[in-house]
Amino acid sequence: MKTKMEQVHKSYSPTRLAFMRLLRHRLALFGLFLVVAVSAAVVIVPVFYGGSPKLTRVWLGAKSPGFTHPDCLSKNIFIVGTEAETSPSLSDADELIYQTKNFSRQEVRITTRRGKINTIMFTDGARHIEELDTSTLKGDLFRSNDDGTPGEKLEQAFVLKKNSAPPGGLFDEGSRVLMMLLIKADDEVTQSIVTLNNSIVTSITVKQDNNEISSEDLIIKGREVISVIADGEERRVSHLLGTDKLGRDLFIRILYGGRISLLVGIVATLVSIVIGLSYGAVSGYFGGMVDSIMMRIVDVLYGLPFIFLVILLMVLFDRSLILFFVALGLVQWLTVARIVRGQILSLRESEFVEAAKMSGASARKIIFSYLIPHTIGPVIVYTTLTIPLIILEESFLAYIGLGITNASDSLGSLVEQGVRMLGDAGENWWLLLCPSLTMIFILFGMNCLGDGLRDSFDPKRAL
Amino acid sequence: MFRYLLRRLVFVPIILLILITITFFLVRMAPGGPFSSDRELPPGVEEALTKRYNLDGSVVSQYGRYLVRLVQGDLGPSLKQKDFSVNEIISNHLPPSILLGITALLISLCAGVAAGLVSALKSNSLLDYSTMALAVIGISLPVFVFGPLLQTLFSRVFHILPVSGYRGISLHLILPAVTLGLPFAARFARLTRAGMLDILSEDFITTARSKGLTERTIVLRHALKGALLPVVSFLGPAIASITTGSLVVEKIFNIPGLGREFVESALNRDYFMIMGTVILYGTLIIICNLAVDIVYGFLDPRVGNEN
Numbered sequence: 001m002k003t004k005m006e007q008v009h010k011s012y013s014p015t016r017l018a019f020m021r022l023l024r025h026r027l028a029l030f031g032l033f034l035v036v037a038v039s040a041a042v043v044i045v046p047v048f049y050g051g052s053p054k055l056t057r058v059w060l061g062a063k064s065p066g067f068t069h070p071d072c073l074s075k076n077i078f079i080v081g082t083e084a085e086t087s088p089s090l091s092d093a094d095e096l097i098y099q100t101k102n103f104s105r106q107e108v109r110i111t112t113r114r115g116k117i118n119t120i121m122f123t124d125g126a127r128h129i130e131e132l133d134t135s136t137l138k139g140d141l142f143r144s145n146d147d148g149t150p151g152e153k154l155e156q157a158f159v160l161k162k163n164s165a166p167p168g169g170l171f172d173e174g175s176r177v178l179m180m181l182l183i184k185a186d187d188e189v190t191q192s193i194v195t196l197n198n199s200i201v202t203s204i205t206v207k208q209d210n211n212e213i214s215s216e217d218l219i220i221k222g223r224e225v226i227s228v229i230a231d232g233e234e235r236r237v238s239h240l241l242g243t244d245k246l247g248r249d250l251f252i253r254i255l256y257g258g259r260i261s262l263l264v265g266i267v268a269t270l271v272s273i274v275i276g277l278s279y280g281a282v283s284g285y286f287g288g289m290v291d292s293i294m295m296r297i298v299d300v301l302y303g304l305p306f307i308f309l310v311i312l313l314m315v316l317f318d319r320s321l322i323l324f325f326v327a328l329g330l331v332q333w334l335t336v337a338r339i340v341r342g343q344i345l346s347l348r349e350s351e352f353v354e355a356a357k358m359s360g361a362s363a364r365k366i367i368f369s370y371l372i373p374h375t376i377g378p379v380i381v382y383t384t385l386t387i388p389l390i391i392l393e394e395s396f397l398a399y400i401g402l403g404i405t406n407a408s409d410s411l412g413s414l415v416e417q418g419v420r421m422l423g424d425a426g427e428n429w430w431l432l433l434c435p436s437l438t439m440i441f442i443l444f445g446m447n448c449l450g451d452g453l454r455d456s457f458d459p460k461r462a463l
Numbered sequence: 464m465f466r467y468l469l470r471r472l473v474f475v476p477i478i479l480l481i482l483i484t485i486t487f488f489l490v491r492m493a494p495g496g497p498f499s500s501d502r503e504l505p506p507g508v509e510e511a512l513t514k515r516y517n518l519d520g521s522v523v524s525q526y527g528r529y530l531v532r533l534v535q536g537d538l539g540p541s542l543k544q545k546d547f548s549v550n551e552i553i554s555n556h557l558p559p560s561i562l563l564g565i566t567a568l569l570i571s572l573c574a575g576v577a578a579g580l581v582s583a584l585k586s587n588s589l590l591d592y593s594t595m596a597l598a599v600i601g602i603s604l605p606v607f608v609f610g611p612l613l614q615t616l617f618s619r620v621f622h623i624l625p626v627s628g629y630r631g632i633s634l635h636l637i638l639p640a641v642t643l644g645l646p647f648a649a650r651f652a653r654l655t656r657a658g659m660l661d662i663l664s665e666d667f668i669t670t671a672r673s674k675g676l677t678e679r680t681i682v683l684r685h686a687l688k689g690a691l692l693p694v695v696s697f698l699g700p701a702i703a704s705i706t707t708g709s710l711v712v713e714k715i716f717n718i719p720g721l722g723r724e725f726v727e728s729a730l731n732r733d734y735f736m737i738m739g740t741v742i743l744y745g746t747l748i749i750i751c752n753l754a755v756d757i758v759y760g761f762l763d764p765r766v767g768n769e770n
Contacts, residue, residue, distance in 0.1 A: 027596075299474070300474060300477065300478050300481065302752075307703070307704075307706075307707040308486075308725070308740075308741050308744055308745075309485065309486070309489070309741075311710075311725070311726065311729060312486065312489055312490065312729055312737065312741075313489070315726070315729035315730055316489065316490065316492075316493030316494075316729065316732075317493060317494075388602075388603065392605060395605055395607075396605075396606075396607075396707065396708075396710070396711055399605075399607045399711055399714070400710055400711060400714060400726055401726070402726070412605075415605065415607060415608060416607065419607060419611050419715075422611065425619075426615060426619070432608070432611065436605070436608045439605065439608075440600075440603050440604060440605075440608070443602070443603035443604075443605075444599060444600060444603040447599050447602055447603055448599060451599070
């Protein structure tokens with residue numbers, strides 16, 4: 001009791017008091033910590049971690065967290081006298097040694113008749129065709145795309161028998177011909193040595209079967225590489241949170257996705273606050289007829305299913321970042337306008353406004369310099385509670401396939417991809433879990449913080 | 464009260480007209496049309512198509528003709544699903560959406576209000592804290608994370624409930640409705656708790672206590688009505704959000720609802736289908752808001768007596 005009395009005597013401003021109460025609110029502090037930690041990570045870590053969210057390594061496929069592999073791209077191109085095209089992290093090395101294995105490719109063509117396997121054919125390039133009655137497919141098996149490149153990887157090895165039903169899930173519904181690629185590793189190891197001078201290729205030597213061949217150009221495919229040694233040091237890339245089906249590093253994608261999500265949340269909220277604050281303040285200050293007309297408009301707009309208009313905007317027009325900000329901000333400004341108007345309505349009768357009027361201040365000056373600063377409390381509360389709402393709304397749109405185009409994926413689109421790539425038995429769980437957790441951390445932190453702020457600014461809880 | 468209702472009713476057609484107008488011109492302003500595809504249509508064919516579907520003449524005259532037909536209850540033909548009218552498509556796909564929405568709303572109301580009451584009556588206990596922490600998680604958990612989670616747990620691991628699909632009122636409805644209802648249950652719980660705590664600190668409750676009434680009577684007869692006011696006033700926005708949420712839930716659980724038709728129609732520039740769904744959802748939301756306001760008016764005697 002005594003401490004309470006003392007605090008009343010030391011008169012603090014209401015905002016100061018609110019922040020003092022906030023510091024005693026444990027859940028809010030936890031929320032603040034979460035928000036600050038995630039935002040800091042999202043902003044700072046990409047600077048040091050390097051890599052791009054769009055860098056693909058298709059041959060890698062979806063790999064679980066912690067997976068490491070030799071540091072190389074899908075295609076590393078070296079031509080004597082030109083700049084080397086390889087991992088950027090290797091550009092300062094003077095000597096690169098690649099150990100590679102060759103892979104043999106076989107095309108497998110399976111046809112069915114009346115639901116049973118009719119022919120099994122192997123082609124090696126375009127020449128050699130072998131037809132078999134039974135076959136077990138060993139090695140890495142891919143569905144082939146129309147252009148002959150490996151597509152979706154088939155997880156298990158298949159046993160195929162003529163005149164029996166093909167294994168389930170192998171054939172798409174209605175199709176009778178299946179083209180697959182069977183890729184087998186050779187035992188032979190080739191060593192390619194590339195010397196560089198300021199990332200310009202100076203010489204290329206290829207060692208194979210004790211033969212040494214110097215060459216003018218060299219292309220190394222990522223999937224064939226066993227190890228990369230730069231200046232005597234083995235270089236590997238590790239993926240902290242694993243990779244997705246296109247071999248993109250999930251950690252980097254989450255960091256960049258978090259950036260986009262936070263950006264959308266913050267900017268769209270600011271848009272809504274700028275519009276709502278001005279509208280509500282004008283309406284509340286002038287009162288009377290102006291107020292009832294302006295608020296009637298807000299009531300009418302409140303009744304519109306805005307999210308449908310947002311979806312329409314997203315579908316019909318170019319889904320740019322700016323449009324996203326505007327569309328999501330437009331939905332939210334109505335609430336701000338109502339809150340601010342209520343505040344201003346009670347403030348405009350107070351003595352300091354009267355005094356300002358007496359001294360000849362213009363309506364604009366009174367509204368923007370005297371009245372709006374007084375609404376800061378509710379507006380801060382509203383901001384922290386609206387940002388997570390907008391992040392959630394953006395992720396909704398991303399989930400139904402209407403995310404932002406021409407930008408890196410937001411957390412919402414990452415979660416959506418995670419759901420799609422999860423697999424029947426949930427084998428790619430990290431693709432869903434990691435972005436979801438990041439998103440939940442942000443939203444949970446923001447909501448806790450907002451709740452704490454609301455409690456702190458609530459005059460009923462004042463000392 | 465009656466005059467207040469009348470004033471609200473007058474606004475319904477105005478809001479609808481604004482909605483129709485915005486949507487109509489927005490859709491027409493967008494690049495691309497329903498008949499534009501990779502294949503070049505012969506010049507005669509496109510003309511015939513536009514004439515047949517009443518898409519000839521200026522946009523303003525089309526707007527006028529559309530309104531005239533709309534008043535007669537005709538939402539026009541679908542431009543993509545050639546054999547169906549918009550009325551038919553809507554009557555096929557609306558029931559699943561409505562059923563899902565109502566079930567989700569009921570589940571979230573019951574669960575949310577109950578949790579909020581328990582939380583308020585045992586305030587500052589461990590039960591209160593854990594319920595409220597769960598509520599914040601419920602608000603923060605995106606529907607499309609919660610849905611697959613439930614599917615994995617109840618269908619793939621325990622095999623209790625069907626994974627997806629729609630069979631009317633059946634077990635298939637449980638998972639989608641719970642998924643859709645969770646965030647709203649969380650909000651209702653928080654609102655109920657806050658409302659109840661507010662009311663319990665009012666003077667008239669102290670009076671009731673000093674009269675020696677039992678706690679049960681105080682809560683159920685005196686406090687509950689007032690405590691539920693914030694819940695009721697949130698029902699309006701909740702109904703609007705449930706329709707949005709159902710777009711996502713319909714996709715997760717493969718329910719043939721109207722949400723998917725809406726997104727499809729917008730992607731295909733199926734003009735009349737877009738208009739039809741927006742008008743339908745708009746009307747639904749406006750009517751629900753109106754109903755909520757009426758209920759609120761009955762619960763709170765202060766409403767409608769201002770003038």
